[in-house]
Amino acid sequence: MEHSGKTAFITGGGKNIGRAIAINLASTGCNIVLNGNSDTEACEETAKVLLEKGVKASIVMGNVGSADEVKRMASEALDQFGRIDILVNNAAIRPSKPFLEMEDHDWHRVLDIDLNSAFYTCRAFAGGMIEKGWGRIINITGMNAIHGYKGRAPVSAAKHGLWGLTKSLGKEFGPQGVTTNAISPGPIDTAGDAAQREHILSMVPKVPLGRLGLPEEIAALTGFLCSNGGAFVNGQMINCNGGAET
Numbered sequence: 148m149e150h151s152g153k154t155a156f157i158t159g160g161g162k163n164i165g166r167a168i169a170i171n172l173a174s175t176g177c178n179i180v181l182n183g184n185s186d187t188e189a190c191e192e193t194a195k196v197l198l199e200k201g202v203k204a205s206i207v208m209g210n211v212g213s214a215d216e217v218k219r220m221a222s223e224a225l226d227q228f229g230r231i232d233i234l235v236n237n238a239a240i241r242p243s244k245p246f247l248e249m250e251d252h253d254w255h256r257v258l259d260i261d262l263n264s265a266f267y268t269c270r271a272f273a274g275g276m277i278e279k280g281w282g283r284i285i286n287i288t289g290m291n292a293i294h295g296y297k298g299r300a301p302v303s304a305a306k307h308g309l310w311g312l313t314k315s316l317g318k319e320f321g322p323q324g325v326t327t328n329a330i331s332p333g334p335i336d337t338a339g340d341a342a343q344r345e346h347i348l349s350m351v352p353k354v355p356l357g358r359l360g361l362p363e364e365i366a367a368l369t370g371f372l373c374s375n376g377g378a379f380v381n382g383q384m385i386n387c388n389g390g391a392e393t
Contacts, residue, residue, distance in 0.1 A: 148176030149374055154203075154228040156180045156221075156272060158211045158264065159238030161189035163337040164287065167362035168235055169193055170200075171370045177233065178203040180224045184210050184238070203228070211238050212259030214267050221271035230279070231272040233373050236265040236309070237287045243298040243342065254301045261305035265312055273320060282325035283373040286313050287365075288384060289332055290350075290391070310384050317382025326381040328372050333388025335360045356389035 155172050159165040160181035166189070169179045179197050181204065183190040190206045197204035207223050209216040224231060239261045244253060265286055276282025291299060292306035309329065316327040334350040336359035351359060368387050371377045 148174075150233075151176035153232040154178040154180065154224075154230055155233035155235060155373075156182065156224055156231045156268065157235040157237060158182045158268065159184075160235075161186050161193050163339075164332065164335060164362045164365050165235070165237040166193045167366035168237065168369045169204075170196060171363070171366035172233065172373065173197045173200045173202045173204070175370065175374070176202060177373075178205075178228060180205045180207060180228065180231070182207050182209065182211060182220060182238065184208065210260075211264035211268065212256070214263075217264065217267035217271055221268070225275070230275055232276065232279070232281065233283045233285070234268055234272050234276075235285045235287070235369065236268055238264060239287070239289075239302075239306075241291070241299065241302050241343065243346070245298055246300050249301070257301035258305050258308075261302060262308045262312075265309055269312075269316060273316070273325060276325045277320060277323040280324040282320070284313075284316065284320070284325065284327040285369050285372055286310075286327070286329040287332065288313075288329045290388065292329070292331055292384065293386075313384060314382050321381050326372070326378065328380055328382070329384040330365060330368055330372075331384050331386045331388065332365050333360055333386070333391045335362060335365065337362060350391065354389040354391045358389065360387065360389055 161183040194204040207220040291303045292310045295303045313329040334347045
């Protein structure tokens with residue numbers, strides 16, 4: 148299997164898109180480190196599915212928006228597996244609040260989790276990838292990286308920043324055999340609170356295919372970018388959105 152002996156670190160890996168990506172990569176022989184912040188049960192359930200595929204699976208709980216927490220989790224992952232070959236920055240929050248009602252902590256919380264976390268994880272793992280001459284970094288952006296949405300100024304700012312980080316790291320790490328790409332999902336059929344669900348469903352009329360996307364479809368694209376077949380794709384943001392206007 149293509150990724151036998153390799154290990155992936157997936158933030159927000161217990162459910163929805165992160166879970167689907169973990170299962171997809173495990174099907175290619177990749178060991179998986181699942182990160183979650185609070186839903187330990189979801190991570191444990193996903194880990195069981197991964198173990199049934201014959202790979203190793205580990206869980207590191209913690210807040211990826213904290214530099215110290217990421218250092219701890221990275222140390223735990225490297226102590227157990229010795230290497231991280233694939234990094235998927237998937238964890239994100241998408242609160243909605245009018246701009247003039249935002250406090251400092253509202254702004255910084257979103258940027259910490261949706262943007263700064265990728266800086267922390269890339270800093271923790273990219274050096275090892277460069278040393279081995281092979282690595283894949285996948286940043287999940289979304290349509291917030293393309294459009295600005297009312298009430299979601301910090302989310303759009305963070306996701307635009309993540310797209311900028313992707314382009315920069317693609318140029319910086321590419322010569323060392325490490326590709327960095329972003330995936331921009333459209334509305335995806337995922338579990339969430341009522342407000343998030345309403346926002347997702349409201350976007351369906353803008354999708355020419357007339358439906359929500361599936362987490363497994365984002366996972367399939369991630370799997371391609373991490374494969375040898377995707378080795379010449381670097382510094383790109385790929386829309387997986389059913390043809391929704393970008």
